[in-house]
Amino acid sequence: MWGKKKIAPTAHQPTMAIQTMPREFYAGANPVVKFKTVEQEVLIHPPPSAVPARSPSASPPQAPSGIKAWLGNRRRLWWGIAGLLIIFVVGASWYYWRQATRLQPPVTVQLAEQTPPSPASENTVPVIPSTTPEETPPPLAATSTQEKIEFPSVLLGDSEDSDHDGLTEAEEELFGTDQSVPDTDADRYPDGHEVYNLYNPGGKEPEKLIESGRVKDWENPLYGYHIYYPASWAVGNVDPDYRTVLFSAITGEYVEVRVVDKGPSFTLADWLAVEAPTERQSDLVNFQSVFKVPGMRRADYLVYYFEDEKHLYIILYNTTTSPVVNYRLTVKMMARSFRLPESTNLIPRRVDIESAPTTTEGAQVVTATSSNKESATSSVVSSSTAPL
Numbered sequence: 001m002w003g004k005k006k007i008a009p010t011a012h013q014p015t016m017a018i019q020t021m022p023r024e025f026y027a028g029a030n031p032v033v034k035f036k037t038v039e040q041e042v043l044i045h046p047p048p049s050a051v052p053a054r055s056p057s058a059s060p061p062q063a064p065s066g067i068k069a070w071l072g073n074r075r076r077l078w079w080g081i082a083g084l085l086i087i088f089v090v091g092a093s094w095y096y097w098r099q100a101t102r103l104q105p106p107v108t109v110q111l112a113e114q115t116p117p118s119p120a121s122e123n124t125v126p127v128i129p130s131t132t133p134e135e136t137p138p139p140l141a142a143t144s145t146q147e148k149i150e151f152p153s154v155l156l157g158d159s160e161d162s163d164h165d166g167l168t169e170a171e172e173e174l175f176g177t178d179q180s181v182p183d184t185d186a187d188r189y190p191d192g193h194e195v196y197n198l199y200n201p202g203g204k205e206p207e208k209l210i211e212s213g214r215v216k217d218w219e220n221p222l223y224g225y226h227i228y229y230p231a232s233w234a235v236g237n238v239d240p241d242y243r244t245v246l247f248s249a250i251t252g253e254y255v256e257v258r259v260v261d262k263g264p265s266f267t268l269a270d271w272l273a274v275e276a277p278t279e280r281q282s283d284l285v286n287f288q289s290v291f292k293v294p295g296m297r298r299a300d301y302l303v304y305y306f307e308d309e310k311h312l313y314i315i316l317y318n319t320t321t322s323p324v325v326n327y328r329l330t331v332k333m334m335a336r337s338f339r340l341p342e343s344t345n346l347i348p349r350r351v352d353i354e355s356a357p358t359t360t361e362g363a364q365v366v367t368a369t370s371s372n373k374e375s376a377t378s379s380v381v382s383s384s385t386a387p388l
Contacts, residue, residue: 149258151279152302152317159324166192167201170251170326174230175214176202195333198228198290209333217337220245223259225313228337230330247334252320255331260312268296268305271312279303291339301328304335313338 165182191201200212238244248254287297
């Protein structure tokens with residue numbers, strides 16, 4: 001009565017397949033549903049409440065400025081490149097147009113056709129054109145195709161001259177004289193005085209300086225002038241036409257000889273006014289070489305000028321950064337030896353120099369009678385201050 005009621009199985013009850021529950025559903029777990037579709041990543045913006053609020057004191061974010069902002073905009077970048085190309089094309093066109101307009105077209109002279117005179121005009125008197133005086137052409141200026149000449153300063157002093165013979169210590173070695181004796185050959189003439197007159201200061205008898213081997217005679221192959229220079233110095237032409245020639249010492253100092261073309265009516269004063277405004281002709285004095293070539297020199301004996309109808313010859317001394325001059329008497333000797341092709345090649349005789357109380361530059365002649373070097377030393381003290 002109280003027990004379970006047993007149900008008898010029926011004979012025709014259908015059979016069913018029993019499936020078990022998946023393990024993911026046990027213990028209340030949420031199953032992971034897998035789909036066969038392609039997985040995609042979806043960015044979900046956080047809600048406004050999740051974005052942290054910016055404090056009032058914080059500065060607002062600034063947009064990029066300057067060249068970064070300009071380059072960030074591609075449209076602006078391409079417009080800028082196009083603008084630069086336009087400016088370049090316009091500038092190049094303007095430049096070539098200016099160059100083309102500067103070139104003047106050649107002047108063409110068209111001769112008028114001559115027509116034969118008519119019979120009625122054969123007996124007419126020809127009209128003689130009025131004669132007007134022709135304008136004289138301006139003087140041919142000196143050509144300025146070379147570099148500007150750098151003139152030496154007038155404030156340069158001389159280096160040491162211990163025996164007061166007019167030759168510095170460097171020049172004593174150059175001409176082979178004694179640095180402690182003013183008259184090395186004891187012939188009554190100071191060493192510097194003999195070099196100035198183109199004689200050997202170390203010779204025991206009257207000997208020309210060119211014969212001593214201490215100097216050489218150089219001839220310009222194109223312009224034909226001659227000039228002495230120390231045998232130990234180097235000679236070099238700056239340009240292929242020998243307009244500028246340098247005679248260089250081992251110390252870096254050199255003597256420059258330059259040739260400038262000019263017209264017959266173009267004077268030295270005209271050239272100085274155009275090419276050397278700092279050099280004034282009023283500061284120049286007359287000068288004459290041993291070979292009777294007239295010229296002019298600067299008061300400090302460092303610049304010399306000679307000229308003929310076609311050329312102007314300039315001799316000048318160039319020193320280094322040192323404020324003293326080592327070869328002042330050497331450039332005097334070189335200027336004194338200058339001669340043009342038409343000048344004489346004879347040096348005055350020694351007797352002519354000895355008979356003159358002074359030289360052309362005012363150097364005093366020593367009149368010591370003793371051949372002893374000690375007496376000659378005392379006799380040249382009065383003449384050591386005279387210019388050579």
